[in-house]
Structures are given as C-alpha cells and as structure tokens.
Amino acid sequence: MKTIIQRTCFLFTVLMLPVLVVAQRVHTGKVTDDSGEILIGATIGVKSTENFTTTNEKGFYTLTLKVGDTLVCSYVGYKTAEVVYRQASNLTIRLESNVKELDDAIVIGYGSKIRQEVTGSISEIKMDKITETQVADSFESMLQGKVAGMNIQLNSGEPGSTPTIIIRGLAAVSRGDASSVSEPLYVIDGVPIISRSSDEFNITSTNVLADLNPSDIDDVVVLKDASAAAIYGSRAANGVILITTKKGKRGKPQISFNARTGINFVPQLLDVAGGVKEREQVSRLYQLYAPYGVSMPAMYTDITNPFYNNSSDWQGYLYNTSVTQDYSGSIRGAGDFGQYSISMGHMDNKGILFNTGFKRYSTMASTSFNALKNKVVINNTLAVSRTNQSRNVGALSTGFSSLLPLPDAPVVKGAEVFKPGKDSNVNDRIRFSSDATLNVIKDLVYKVSLSLEYTRSMHDSLGVSRRTLRASNTSGNLESRNLLFQNTVTYSPKFGDGHSLSFLLGQSAEKIETKLTEVSSVSAAPTLSETVKWPTGNSIGSSNYTASSILSYFSRLDYAYQQKYMIGGSLRADGSSKFGQANRWGIFPSVSVGWNFAKEGVFEGMDWLVNGKIRASHGISGTTWSNDYLALGIMDGGKLDQYNSLLMISYGGIAGFSPSWYDGFKNENLTWVKSQMSNIGMDVSLFRNKVEFVFDAYEKLTKGLLLTTSLPTTSGYNEVYRNAANVLNRGLEFTVNTNMSSRKQFNWNTGLNFALNRNRVVALPDGNADIIKTSTSGQDFGSVVRTGAPLNGFFFYQSQGIYQTEDQIPVNPKTGARLVGLQSKKLAVGDRNFKDQNGDYIIDVRDRIFAGDPNPKWTGGWTNDFTYKNFGLNVISTFVAGRKIVNTALLDRLKYGKGFAGTKSMPNFDNYSIWEKSGDMAKYPTLNPWNDASQIVSYDSEYIEDGSYFKIKTATLSYNLKPKMLSRIGVGRARVYCTLDNLVTFQKYSGPDAELITIDGFDDSKGYPMRRMMLFGVSLGL
Template structure:
C-alpha cells in the first residue's frame, strides 16, 4: 500500500517499473540474437461443412414453418429450391449436384473452405545486434533491430526498424550525466479493409469475412470468374483477391527518450555528505499515418465508387522529475529523506480526411485534393481534434531504519490533475509502512534453514483522475442524416439532408478525485538455503467518490453526466513463490508460481444503498457482474403442459427452444425473474513457469490461467440467414444438445428464440500453456576455442494450447471473443562475443 501510494495518482491502477539495458564497466561486448518463426491460424470455431449447413438450414425452415417444410433429415428437392433460393446461380448449381441421382447425395456438393483461401503460413524473422562496454568515466549500450513479418492472412505484413542507445558519463566523481533514446519505425499492412462499408475493420477482417461465407457456395462460376456475392447473402462479399483492391496501411514512428543529471552534493562538499540531487526528463513522441483505399473493383464497394481515407495522429507526452535525497547514518539509526517535484503533460493532435470517387487507383490516399470538396458525389469528410492534459505533483518520503531490523517509511504526494473541475484539481495522498527483519533477531540466529523472514505492514492512499480530458465541461455530439429532414426544424424540409447537435454529457463543475485507501500485511521469506522463497501479501482497500458516468433525467436536456458517486471495497491476496525442487550437478529444476485472488464489492452508489439495475450495479456485489435470466437448458416435448401456461401469457415456447428460469413461478418472464448470474472479472489469476536444465540442455514451460468468473459469448442466434460455426443443436433425435433449434428469420444475426443469448453465459476458467522452449548452450570449452563468450540455439512452440478450458471454442487468454489465433514454431540463435 505504501509503495504504491508514493506514486500518487499514477499508482491508481498499479505500478510497472521498466528498466533499460545499460552499458557496464569492463570489456567491450558484442551480441547477436535472431529468430525465424513459422505460424498458421488455429481456428477454434470452424464453419459447418456444406452438408452440415444444408441440413441445418433445412431444419431452420422446418422449425419456422413445419406445415410447409419437411424436417431437416428428410430432404425435398422442390423445397430446397425455396430454402436456398438465391441470386447466386453458381451456388444453386452446386446444391443441385446433390440431386443429380434423383435422391439427395451430399457428397456430390462441393465443400469450399473459404478460410483456407485467405490464410497462409506466416513467416517472420527478427534480428538484433547490440554492443556494450565502458570505463569508469563512460559506459554505453547500442542496439539495432529489424523485424519482418508476413502475416498468416493474405495481404498482411509488418516491418519494423528500431534503434536504442544508452550512454552514462561520469566526468568527475560528483556528477553523472546519462540518457537513452529508443527509436522505432514500423509499417503495417492490414490488407483487406471494409472501412467505409463497415465499422468493423481491423487486422482480422479478411479472415472474419471468409468465415461469414457458407461452405456450400463457390468462389468461381463456370467461366472461371469470381462470384462477387457468394450465396447472395446481404452484406457478404467474396474475399478472393480482395487484398489487391483494398489497402489499410499504418506507419508509426515512435521516439522514446530518458535523460538524467545526478549531482552528488556530498562529494562536492563533505559537510553535506549524503545529499544528492537528480533531475530526469522522459519523453514519448508517436506519429501515426494511416492510409485506407478501397478500389471500386473491390467486392465491398460493389462496383460503385472508390473510397480513400487519410489519418494523422501525433501524441507527445513528457515527465520531468526533480528529486532531492539525503541519507545519514548515526550509530544504529539510518535516515533517508526524499523530496520530489514532478510535472507531466500529454498532448494529442489528430486529423482525418475521407472521400469517394478517387480519379485514379494509383493515387491511393496520397492525393486527397484530386476531388472537389463541393462535389456531392465525392462525399468529402474533414475533421481535426486536439486533446491536452497535465499533472503536477509534490511529494516526500522518509525512510528510517533501526539496527537494520526495524523499518519505517512515511510518504505523501500532493497531485493536481487538469482533467478535474476547478477547485477540485488537487488532492493529498499520504502513506506509511512498517517492516521487521526477523531473521536479524538473536532468537532466530541459530535457525540454519531460515535465510529471510521479513514482516511488512502498510497503509496508503492513491487517487484516480483518469477520465477523458474536458469531461467536466460536458459533451455535445454532432450528427448528420443524408435524408429524412425534419419539417419542424427551421431551414430544413422533409427528405433533405440535415445536421443537428445532441447533448450527450452534462458538465459537472464539482468533479474531483476518486480516492482509494489500501491496507496490506505481507511476509517475505527464504528457507532451505534459498531453495524455497517468496512473499505473501494480503490487502484490503476502500474506494470512494468513484468516477462514473451516471444517468440523469432527460428533462435536464442530457442523458448522463460524469460524477463522483458511490463507494466500493476490495480485498485479496497475492502469492509469489520461487522454488528449486531439484539442484544437482547435472540437473536443475526451478519453478516460479504466482497466484492472486481478489474480491470487490459495491458499498454505496449514487443514491445511497439503492441498486442501479440499469447499470448492473448492486449493493454488496462485485462492480462487474452479469444480470439477467437464468437458463434451465432446453424445452422438451415432455414439457408441453408447462410451455402452454407460459404461452397463455404471451410467450411462444416450443420444444427445442431455450428454457428460462421463472424465479417467482408466475409463468411470466419479468424483471422479477432476473438474477445476478456471476462475476465478469476472474477471482483467481495464476502464472507458473518451470525451467529444467540438464547439462547444456534447457527446457522452459510457461503457463497461466484465470478461474472463477463467467463471460457472455452471445449464444447462437441460429436465424439461418448467415453462416454458422459447427455446433451441437437440438433436433428431435438430439434432445440433449448444447444449443437450441434453428429457426429461420431471413435476417443475419437475428433470432426467433428471444432467450437464445442465455446459453452464452459460461464459466470462463482456463489453464493454458503459452510457450514451450527447448535450448542448447554450447559448452564453455568449445566457446573458448571459437573465441566467443557463449552461444545458444533454441526452438519454441508458441501458443501450443490449453491444459483445461471450460469453453473450447475461445482462447480466453487472448480475449473473450478470440476464436482463432496464430500457433507456430520459432527457431532462434543467441551469440555473444
């Protein structure tokens, strides 16, 4: 608690300390490391095969209209002409091949795996050369690196150059000057993009687009021409060669700099021995240029006009610290005093231009002035933006040690944040901690197996001001409608384009700091000559004046405002263990285990002890929970009487649909039947790494996991208007299924089972092997003969898979919606001269 509180508001979400490689006094060293990686996409949600999809869609039509359509396992040729009626003649001809013999033969239908058409083996190589060395007067480190990656999706690539230099100069014994500069330039091509057609554009876009195409459709027609809209499904386009007509390129230049000057005043003048002044300055500058171009030949533009967009983004932040420290030892008393002044600033500038009807494809986004701003067909859009924020801090810290056994730390920070309202920008965050090195006590001096036993206790306060800059000023959103003008708005007439502004966020002149007070008690230990060591930290925290967006009555003219509302509490335990289970001459096994458990709870909300159901916030429960109806599986034919009672009250239940739990037993699903389904954040977070070394061979296995929480996968709509991943769905001969029966809707993503989403709430616990690496170190004897310091060759399995996962169709380590990821092998070489 105390160690975090010294960072004040910057420690609100924890503290990560980053160190930079620096040169060392001694001989000059030259190092090289290089890797080559081969990866392929591992898909946890493969699409239904052509045969599976056809049967599934037949069932959907039957379930929607059983009088006119046969069950899915009883194919009917005439009905298929209706069920699969589409403007895509090639797909229909493929389907009809299954009826060529007069009876249905699914093996005759070509099965197109669309994801295979857009994926490839990704090959990446990375090379780094570094050099370091120095004297007592000067130490330096230099590094240059190159990375080239050809993605696992066609049309994608990533290239990066980076350079790092670190220099420390000590011209005289009382002065040191140093700094480091890290420069990186990268060019990433996302390939296929749907920007301008869809808001869902990103690095996985082309693979997702391929997954949206049913496997019974065909990529080419009988003349070898590309089918532009396979299956004739609205919003579904071909992905073949789309990377030739679609570009989404992003170039990033990033400059990181850290510089310092240290004055040992005590060395300058002996009466001030122990006094030190250090000034440090860190900066982070990032330039982004994004260019997007969609040719009119691309399927997403549908043969219409071309589209281009140019984005510019510049971010610059800096931190300046002035630190005065003084340490003094008087007999058995040791003092260390630190005074701090810190200032930081963040500045972001952005601009965007977009247009259609680009005269030449070769222009891409590089000639945005080629069209007239006043040309309505060009649909020119221009926007700019600026965001600034700053933070100023004053702080102190006092460390006191008695006989190197009894420790005391007292600290405090006074922080001011520009984002907050006038009169509420500043707050004070104090902390204190006690420590006891018990291994130094005489009564433990004869305990040979104990090397360290330290008790720690602390209390401290941190602040959170992380809200959007200008949030205290409120927000107004501009809107544009190309048609449908409102006749009751001055100067606008029906069916004409019009603009209007909408109040979104009401200003709050009282918005201040969110404050958290935390207590902790910990023990650090090392026993059995270091074979077992670690720490156990128990903590409890109370947070008040939470920064939240709160809904307010629309009579105010706004829908919400940022406010300091409510209180929460949190408690947990962090455990870290370092073990050496086996340590012999030829074989060593080291193991590192980290485990954390936490539980949070809402104590008070905007209206005191009253729940805020619309936000799913409940007194006495976690901040992040799911609230809704429970599922009791699926309705069966044997439930006909019970279904009838619900249907009398407006439901439309039938066998095979999702069965919600009626908590109050009134045969009506209402708000009274909603319950808290579970926590959205994991209670347990685990990490475990093991290293086994036998002579010159080293094996390393890294694992992690999260336990005791749920996520919503969304369920399966099964409207049968779009493609479908392979699932176990209900049928009369498969009543113990995972998902409900399909019911045709005609609209992609929609469902006629209003409770289908309930089947998406699932336990998300998992334990995963992230990496397995096997390396070989060249013996010292051979290295000496070759004139090198050391050499290591190794191979690594990346993302090999799960040991356990309660959801087998998602990789929960990478995200709650990640259904495919790269899995591969890395070969590496490290050599030092």
C-alpha cells in the first residue's frame, strides 16, 4: 500500500517539473514595498505563462521577457500588481501594502467571508509556522493555548492516545463510570468527518484524528458561538473546528521537505520504596494490623531466599529514552488551469515505555480544475492514511514489587517480561471528496459535493500463557463509512454604493454506518498462529452493526452596508434517524449583527484606531448522542463475557433476546439536545495592526441533555433514558495579540488569550432530584449531579481528621449506638472522621457536601514569537487556573486489601503522613489491609488539591540559512530548528503532571507519564 503511493508521487513530480523556454532576453529587476523596503521571496512572473520566479534576499529577480509581456507580482499582505513591460532597463515594481489585510477572506461554514464582515465569534490559527517546527501525534495538541475558550488536555503520555477538547465549558452529563465529553464537530475542507468512535465500537483505543498529518493543514478556524456554527446546526452546539488543507499557489511549484528527529526523555516517575524499605513497610503493616494466625507471605519471611534478595527499580528498567522521527514532503503549484497539491508524511513515535509507539503513514492529493473558462471549478481530494499503535499484550505493569529480580538479573536469565504474543492496532482511513462549483450567472454560484469516508480499525491480539499453553487470540475489524451528499446555491450580489448581500440555500444528506466483526478463539493446544483458526477449541464470533442518517435543509442570509453595518441570520432544519417518528426534526435558527464603528466619521481622523467592530449573535444549535437506536427500545442478545464464554448469550445452546437492562424500554419522545447560545464580542486593532484586542462574552444554555434515572431493583431494569437535564455555561474570553517590529530587523509578537468559564446544572428530572453518579452502595465516584452545582462537581464527605481515641467516636444518645461509618462499617480508632451532616448517626450519601469544582475557571495560553535577522524563537505556554482535582493515582496505590503484600510496588511511606498510633496528626488514615472497608477513599475532602498549572509547552529556536549559500545547491529556502516539547510545568499538584487529569478531576494517567522531547529538524523549500 505504502510503496504504491511513493511510486505514483515520484512519477508525478518528474512530469510536473516545468521546462522554461529560453527565447527572450534575460532581465533583472527589484521588488520593493511602497516605502522602498525590499521584499524577499515575492513571486513575480509573466501572466498566463509558466515563467515565474521569486525575488532573492536582495529583492532582485531575473526573468526573460519580451516587450508587451504583462508582469504579475504578488506578495502576502500586499496588493497584487500588474505591469506591462515596455523597455525600461531595471524595472522596479512597487507593491502597495495591503492595508486592508483584514480583507483577505476567512473560511466560515460553506464558504468564506471577508473578515470585516464576520459577525460570529471565530478564531483562526495559521498552522504553517507551528507544524513546520513541531511534531505531535495529532494536530489537536498543537492547538493548545492558541484559542481563547478552547481547553485541550492530553490525558495520557501514551503515543496515539486521545486528548480531550472542550470549547466553552462542558455540556455533557454522565451517570456511569466513564464521563462523556461534549466534543466539537470536525470539518475538513467543508466535509464533516468521523472524529470519535463510540465506546461500544472502540476496539483500538487510538485517537481517530491521529491519522491527519498536521503538515497538511494550512489553517484551523474555530467557530465558537451559535451564529458562526449555526450553519452546521445539528452537531455544532459544542463548537466546530474547520480545517483547511494547504493548496498550491501560483508561480514556481512549491516543493518542500521537512525532516526531524526527536529524543523523548523520561520525566518524573512514581515514587517507589525499594528493597529493605519495602520489607520494613510490609512487616510494619502486618505487625500493626494482621489478625491472629495471618502471617506474611513467604517472600518476605524467607530472608535467606536468594531469589528475593533484590531492590529492583522496575520503572527505571521499563521507561527509557526513545526516538521520534517525522518526515513530510509536498509538491504544490497553481496556474490558470487550477491548482494541485500532493503531500506525503511518515511519523514514527516510539513511546518511552517498552514496546509502545505510534506510526503514521499519510498521503494526500488535492487538485482543482477551472473548466469552461472559469465557469466551473471542480475540486477533488483523496487522502489515504494508516496509523499503527503498538502496545504490550495484556497491560504491562510497571508496578511490580521491588523484591522481584529484574529480567536482566542472572537468577532469571532468559525470562521474558512480556507474555508471548502480539497486540497490533492498525487504523486506516480513505477520504475521497469531490465537488463542482458552477458560476451560473454573475454572483450566483451552485455547488454540489459528494464525499465518502471509509475508516477501518483492525485489532489483532494473541496471548499465550506459558503455563497452560492456552492461546487466546481475538481479531476485531471495525469498518465505518460516512457518505455525505450536499447541494448549495449561493447568491451574493453587490449593488448600490457598498450594499452587499449573500444568500445561501442548501441541502445535505449524510449516512454513517459502522460495522464491527469480532472473532476470538480460546484453544487448549498452542496454535501460535496469529489468526483465528476455526473449529480448534471453542471459537466464537460476533458482529455488531449500527447506522444513523441525517437529512438537513439550511439557509443563510447576510447583508452588509459599506462594511460598516452587518446583519446575518440562518435557519436550519435537521432530521435524524436516532429519534422516534414523532420528533425526528429539529429547527436551529440564529441571528447576528455587527457594526464596524471605526469606519464612522467621528473616528475618521484617529489613525491609531485601524479597525473596531462590535458584534452580537444569538442562536440555537444541537447535539445528539452516540447510541443510534436508543429511541426504538432495542433488545439485547447478550455479549461474550470476559472469558469469551456464551453464558450471557445462550442456555442449552438456544440463544434469545432480553430487554437491554441499561437502556430501559422504548421511549418515543427522545429528541435533539438543543443549546441556546448568545454572544457579544468586540474586535479592536490599533497602531497599524501592532495591537489587536478581541473580547467575547457568551452564555450557553444546553437543554434536554440525555440522562438516565435509576429504576428500583425489583423492576429488573437499571435505568431509563430521558432528555432531562439542562446545563448553563457562562464565560468571558480575552485575546490580545501584539506585534512589535523595530527597524533593526527584530520583531516580537505575542498572542495572549485567557477565558473564564463557569458551568452549572440548572434543571434535572424528577423535580430536580439529585443524581448520584453511581448507586449508593459505597464504591462510587463521589460526584453528584445537583441543580445549582457545577457539572461533575465534587460532592465529598467532609473530613475532620482521624479518630485518635475511642471516645471521639460519637454515640447516638437516643439509641446508645455508635456512629455507623461509610458502607455501614463499625468505626474504630485510626479511621477517617467524617462529619455527620444530617445528624442521623449514619455516614451515607446524605452527608455529602459540595467540596470543589473540577471544571477549570481560567484557561488560556501565551505564545511569544521573536525574530531577529535569520533567527526565530517561539515559546508556547498554556495555563489552567481555579480547578480542584484529586490525586487518585496515589490513593489507588495506598488502598491495601488483604492480599496486598508482594503484588504491587509500594510508595515510600516517609513522603506521606500516615496514621499509625493515636496522637499522630496525619493526613492519611490507617492503611489497615484487613479493615472491613478500606479507609482510603477518593471522595474524601482531605485529598482535594489545587489543579492550576502553568506549562511551557514548546520552545523552538530556528535559523533560516542564507539563500546565497543555498542557491548554489538549488534550494530556495532552508530553516534549521531545535524544539523542546513539554519543557516544564509549574504546579502545586502532588502528582507528576497536572495536565494528565481527566475532565471529572481525577488523575487517570494509568501511570504513563508525559515524555519530554528535544527535537532537531531541517525544513527545505525548493
């Protein structure tokens, strides 16, 4: 597959190299801006021919011209100039600086709009400079800290893992263990793509968007408020991310190549007590708490046993530095015929943990042809990519006891750390989209587009137990197809003096199908074959299919008068197959208004105010959920249990259906989740665009979130689904961009953005009754969904220290019975002293208080870009403030059950104040492993910490080589750079990295820390 792509591209480049016809006289000239400053790299050439070149570092160009040729010269940020060549010897072309730089269009849904006339809250990020000097599994991590109100957090250091993206606050209520995230909609070149697979269908946990090569992306536009996103109505409530890929530009074909290698360093790891320290800690716990007759395992008592004579640092052995490589090349060009762009990329990111890594092979070809004298433009895009995430068979633990010898110790020579077998996760994606734009009559454009996206994930795992020689291999194949057919008619006449109208009418039909086939076999005899062999052992296969389709009609009307007063509105109707017949359609209107006050007469004289606009918008957009057939009341045929047995599927060989106990029964009136969002904003740019200031205030009320209420156990059902919860998100967003360029070729521009967000649950079913995230039988998450409190708010038991003496345990005067502890435990000295809020002498869910909000108050980023002559220093940092989190990773390591000794590594108890005897003023209660119920619980207000952090994410030092040297070897421009990634994190959090905290505020990094990377690279442009 890969080699075919390489060969076709090579052939293409050979064909495409234009051959210059040398007939006329060679001529030199200079290109300068209106103040005489030379312009390096301006493209200049003879119109409607191939004869184009760029100006060198002195601003000179050489061209072969004959009298009468019209020269076309263009440069970013300047107006394109056309000059007819008479006979003057050195022709200096002066380009007028394009003051109205704001005029270049910005991509919005289904078309583009002049920046002046934009009335929604839209942020644009130019990706070119970022992707040139940074490497990442997925482009999302490169957007960190770039857009106000968009908080991106990586949850695990494992290569290829999925980051969490939340735009303008969380708007998803979840009852079960996994907390659902309100994900934005991703659109590439106008086509919505598959960005997440639902849990039921997620067989390779690779990030679905990791197969998009960041170097292919030209710019990313984030539509944040309802009016901007309304055009994507039915899935745009959580924001839309419009991705535009790089296209060819006029002039010489732009051939670029970028090669970089990075070294990943191991960061701070979990603290471990080794050797005798572990023995002391284990024997201390046994000595303090072990009941009569229970003795330590033989590995601790048999001190002369040579096998356990170790103090092994397992993390040191399993984590070590690794190498990341990334190569990408592209050929792009444009002419009168249209444009072409071919790019290829390969990334090999080895993880710092043994045997983990992420590879990506991607290629993309996009062409557009102007036919019928520019009446019809046909664009075609074909993107093929494959990602391969390698992982260990059965999660490799890094937490073995330090008494066990390391695999390279002589006593266990020849032993392997991993179970024999393989675990391969390969994801392919083929994206084909083609559209034809027909300029019917002046200002009337009809566009029809068809796109087909096909993703396939293959998970093959083989695990062989050396002892029982049992080989169990599973092979899963997930295919999903996304078919989209869109028709839009746009009529945008300009009339009178400065009136401009734009009317869009469109229809789109989309169908998403997902098919999962899983086959597994457990065979007694070792098959050692990696594919599932039928009839050996018991082989079981199951397949699952789901599909949903959306039909939409949308329209938009925008009117602008002399780019001073703007008003826009859109109306959209969407039907989805996920809902019952009765309420399948949702109506999503939006309206927006803008006023460019800087153009008013009164501001005429003030040249320091370059541009100023006030805008407001209000609109409704929607979201659905991943389960496609919820409203139809599906039955459940049962699925394989954790050992691939059919106990849940058949009885005596006969299989049948039962209700799906979790989704409850048929519920006709499930419908769209609708978000009402209103947004007021102001964009101001001053001092000839040296300072740009954007301010936004928004309020988003999400109504009818899907929520379950639990049913009595005697019904047999667990839950029934209803559109029931409303969540309110309010926030402010500030962005300040400054670019100071002084004479001596030094300029420094910064991008500072910060956003405040507060979310609150406003309505719940059953008369706003509280919803405990899991049932009350004790082992729950500690979050309660309560009206008036933030989502995922911490509802913990209020800790009042530890019971130091017997008489501190309160006794109920009426019954003489003592306070009953959590999970009805009989309280003893050393247990956690929780406050009995309602005084009923029982600690249960009614005694919980609101203890903290895991949703970050302030999020933002600060980017600094210094350029001095040929040097460039770029520092990107992100910060989160006002967030409460819990270090559950550490708490899980302190929860000891009766079989704790020797099964996992122990933290060094000296670092933590742990209670042992009465009188100890300690933070952690007794660790008694034989206690009826463990006293270390994650929903204890004692362990709440401040989750704010300031992280310098990347620092890049780059140097542009002098073109003089390069031209000898035929290279147009070259840049050498060194980037440090995940440089340093300033935090008060006790765990390794405050960024690896999930949205519900718990440390879920599963022990895979975030690596630090030092990257060296060179980027060439011919």
